[in-house]
Amino acid sequence: MTGTYEGRNVVVTGGTGALGSAVVGRLLGLGASCHIPVFNADEGARFEFTGHARTHLSHGIDLTDEAAVSAFFDALPALWASVHIAGGFAMAPLADTTKDAFMGQMSMNALTCFLCSREAVKIMRRTGAQKGGRIVNVAARPGLEPRQGSGMAAYAASKAAVVAMTGALGEELASESIWVNAVAPSILDTPGNRAAMPDANHEDWPKVEEVAETIVHLASPENGAARGAVVPVYGKM
Numbered sequence: 001m002t003g004t005y006e007g008r009n010v011v012v013t014g015g016t017g018a019l020g021s022a023v024v025g026r027l028l029g030l031g032a033s034c035h036i037p038v039f040n041a042d043e044g045a046r047f048e049f050t051g052h053a054r055t056h057l058s059h060g061i062d063l064t065d066e067a068a069v070s071a072f073f074d075a076l077p078a079l080w081a082s083v084h085i086a087g088g089f090a091m092a093p094l095a096d097t098t099k100d101a102f103m104g105q106m107s108m109n110a111l112t113c114f115l116c117s118r119e120a121v122k123i124m125r126r127t128g129a130q131k132g133g134r135i136v137n138v139a140a141r142p143g144l145e146p147r148q149g150s151g152m153a154a155y156a157a158s159k160a161a162v163v164a165m166t167g168a169l170g171e172e173l174a175s176e177s178i179w180v181n182a183v184a185p186s187i188l189d190t191p192g193n194r195a196a197m198p199d200a201n202h203e204d205w206p207k208v209e210e211v212a213e214t215i216v217h218l219a220s221p222e223n224g225a226a227r228g229a230v231v232p233v234y235g236k237m
């Protein structure tokens with residue numbers, strides 16, 4: 001795939017996080033320019049690709065804020081792909097899940113994906129320098145397999161919404177050659193997960209670089225036909 005992304009602009013939400021950094025690293029290696037909305041200033045400062053000539057960070061953007069998302073996308077040059085990694089996990093049994101906690105998961109996972117998809121499509125249509133475009137969302141295993149969401153119903157529901165949007169938008173945008181797909185990770189091998197689950201068999205967890213490879217293929221022009229798919233990226237899990 002060397003050079004596949006040469007001259008192409010790609011948005012990576014959550015690009016400074018664990019999975020996001022692996023995706024940005026791979027995209028930069030393939031020649032893309034990466035546009036990353038950064039929520040938390042500390043993350044931008046720690047990010048290993050800050051200062052790279054083809055990394056463009058936009059600071060202080062909360063992707064649950066409709067106006068902020070619109071302004072971020074409006075300011076972009078011609079857009080080829082938008083990769084929606086921003087999100088987060090919360091675990092709580094039903095009786096302990098408040099309305100705020102439920103809405104928080106829906107905002108962080110489903111609303112960010114919806115707003116970014118909408119604004120990405122608008123700019124792909126407007127700039128249209130390259131025919132079509134690509135959107136890749138990040139769901140999660142409980143979004144595909146709800147029984148895996150026991151003890152985390154709000155998270156499972158929010159990722160199921162990402163799965164549903166991927167299928168619906170994959171169909172809605174097909175005639176414009178904008179392919180929409182998603183990956184659904186199980187448990188990623190990240191420093192945070194290793195610290196939270198020190199006794200688990202970390203070798204079985206999918207690596208962020210492996211999942212990044214799938215995302216980067218789905219977002220590439222070399223993905224000529226796959227759309228509306230949610231790819232389980234479970235490794236041995």
Ligand SMILES: NC(=O)c1ccc[n+]([C@@H]2O[C@H](COP(=O)([O-])OP(=O)(O)OC[C@H]3O[C@@H](n4cnc5c(N)ncnc54)[C@H](OP(=O)(O)O)[C@@H]3O)[C@@H](O)[C@H]2O)c1
Nearest residue numbers: 014017018019039040062063085086087088140185187188
């Ligand atoms: N880790 C896993 O085992 C696992 C499993 C299945 C699915 N996933 C999914 O994979 C994705 C990446 O996971 P990860 O482990 O790489 O997480 P991570 O390191 O915590 O990265 C998540 C990123 O999303 C950003 N973000 C969250 N809410 C945001 C908002 N409202 N506005 C702007 N940015 C926001 C965070 O920014 P700030 O840090 O600045 O807030 C962070 O950069 C997530 O969608 C997650 O649900 C992860």
